[in-house]
Amino acid sequence: MPPRGSQKLEEIVQNDLHFKIGDACLINPERGMTLPFVMLKVVWYYRPEEALGGRKVFHGEKELFESDHEDEIHKDTIIGKCFVHSLRKYEDLAPVTESDFYSRFMYRPALKVFEPDQVPVFCLCEQPYNPDKVMINCTVCSDWFHPNCLGMTAEDVQNLADEFFCPSCTSEQPQTKRPKVAD
The missing domain is CATH 2.30.30.490 (Bromo adjacent homology (BAH) domain)
Structure with a gap:
């Protein structure tokens, strides 16, 4: 038993x-x-x-x-x-x-x-990180951005090579290093 x-x-x-x-x-x-x-x-x-x-x-x-x-x-x-x-x-x-x-x-x-009741926010949309969404890192300021928030396509992201400059840092870089951004 x-x-x-x-x-x-x-x-x-x-x-x-x-x-x-x-x-x-x-x-x-x-x-x-x-x-x-x-x-x-x-x-x-x-x-x-x-x-x-x-x-x-x-x-x-x-x-x-x-x-x-x-x-x-x-x-x-x-x-x-x-x-x-x-x-x-x-x-x-x-x-x-x-x-x-x-x-x-x-x-x-x-x-x-x-x-925690607060978490860091990123990108122009000021949202916390979501691992399901692609983000790119600015070479100059190291901030992270969603390509779609910048009007970029997946092809634009693939064409970046090794450098990406966010909108804030773009004006500080020579014209030849600016990424292509979709209209």
């Missing part, structure tokens, strides 16, 4: 996948509960559209918010394994798989606050 009460497991196997404490997993709360009745203590990640303010233009497609929302779920609700990286580590992945996500914010749903 199995022991009664709860016991702490260091690892479980679900859907032929091994899960250890600290692993991230994909959940389907609609799935049934079979014996043995194993409950897991989890901390939720939120999608931007599930948090206060909803999805913003600077939220990447694979962005999740870490949270302090703890819960208990049944092991049968696990449908797969995923990996949540820091933004920096996510950018270094090659390739990024459908199981890879990143987080750069902590969301506290009970308080409806984010940490």
